[in-house]
Amino acid sequence: MDSLLPQDIVDLARRVVEENMAAGRKVSLAESCTGGLVAAALTEISGSSSVLDRGFVTYSNEAKQAELGVASDIIETFGAVSVACVYAMAKGALERSDSDVAVAISGIAGPDGGTEQKPVGTVVFARARRDSDEPEAELKRFDEHSRAGVRHQATLCALELLLP
Template sequence: MPMLPQDIEATAEAVIGRAKAAGLMVAAAESCTGGLVSGALTAIAGSSAVLDRGFVTYSNEAKVEMLGVSEDVLARFGAVSEPTARAMAEGAVVRSRASVAVSVTGIAGPGGGSADKPVGLVHFAAVGADGRVVHLEKRFGDIGREAIRLESVRTALGLLLEAVSR
């Protein structure tokens, strides 16, 4: 029985296959998913040829120390924001041997949300081999912590697949 849903494993397998074919190394910078994106990638045999590293940066301090996210960005926009997601993805490339990276930062709940940033709000960014950064904002709603995290993994892997394909 697979650890993760079949569709997640299939997307992770596609990421590994395309990255391997293109000779690309990838990295993941994760907050609310706590390493699940990296876990999905490492569930695939042969992922060591492609996955350089995963950064689990749950705290703001970790985002600053491990990924080089500016304290100013965090103070001005917050951890759950487009600028932070972009900085996390870019930092993952700069601080690894990867040329492609994805980042995830959001509010999985059940608490922690606000009117501006409700539970289920997740920001994603991906850096492609071309250096272009793509941002995506999802509002999954208050569907439960586990469901938000799984949907976030699906979205992050989809963005990573696009990033290794361009």
């Protein structure tokens, strides 16, 4: 068996590893709704140890606070699925690693947990770079409402953010 992951994810992960290796960049991850899928995709690729520094799976709000230093008032005010939270997650991952770039993901994969303001399929991404103080974050709403489908799309988007 070659991989348990879908081919489009493996192909993009290969590109991420190859391009970051060529650029001499290390990456880190702070994953919530993807539960480590992005890290798993990268580690499918031979040579990924020269690119992937570490991954944090911070599924609970408590883990986001303890492992990544996300302030409780950010979660209380904006929620875990918010630009403010994922940017704090990405910054925390960058500060706690030897990486050049960190990507964070938090979302509502479903089938439950959605609200009118944040329906199932809402996923927020952030990227923090050591060479920039400017936040980069984006909220996406995926039409795919199966849990697997949302996590698949979120993994692809996170991998794209790791390209140099």
